[in-house]
Amino acid sequence: MPKLKGQEIVKNRADIIKDLNRAVAAELLAAYRYLYLSKYASGMHGREVAERFAKMANDEWGHVGMFMERIIQLGGRPFERVSEAEKVAFGKYLLPPKDETDWKKMLKDSLEGERDAIDFYHKLLQKVHTDDAVTTHLVREALEDEVGDEHALATLLA
Numbered sequence: 001m002p003k004l005k006g007q008e009i010v011k012n013r014a015d016i017i018k019d020l021n022r023a024v025a026a027e028l029l030a031a032y033r034y035l036y037l038s039k040y041a042s043g044m045h046g047r048e049v050a051e052r053f054a055k056m057a058n059d060e061w062g063h064v065g066m067f068m069e070r071i072i073q074l075g076g077r078p079f080e081r082v083s084e085a086e087k088v089a090f091g092k093y094l095l096p097p098k099d100e101t102d103w104k105k106m107l108k109d110s111l112e113g114e115r116d117a118i119d120f121y122h123k124l125l126q127k128v129h130t131d132d133a134v135t136t137h138l139v140r141e142a143l144e145d146e147v148g149d150e151h152a153l154a155t156l157l158a
């Protein structure tokens, strides 16, 4: 492949690719976890909560693809071993609660996850905003979604 201008303009590419991989891993785990919870949550209010989890699963899956694509554009490789996702991810993976009617615990744990994501993307934005406009745009998009997720989860808990 010829040298790409779009790669040349980004100075700390290796570092950004590393951060984007941490995001891919975390989003992958979040997508799986939310899909799981969307099928698992039951009991009073469980249905309403499950619908929100289903929507978030789709959104997080979208973030996986978005960041993977950017890694490849930058000349990097998305991490390959799915079994390493927990190690690579920026946040920790929280197991579903034992009780499928405990949707409050599901919401509380998920809030924690969204807050980790907001923190990570906020810091990443500060890192990339002078040097990499394209990644900045994508990270801002993810940050907007996570802020919306946090708000929706908090509303369901109130």
Ligand SMILES: [Fe+2]
Pocket (backbone or CB within 6 Å): 027, 030, 059, 060, 063, 117, 142, 145, 146
């Ligand atoms: Fe996300």
Ligand SMILES: [Fe+2]
Pocket (backbone or CB within 6 Å): 056, 060, 114, 117, 145, 146, 149
């Ligand atoms: Fe989210």
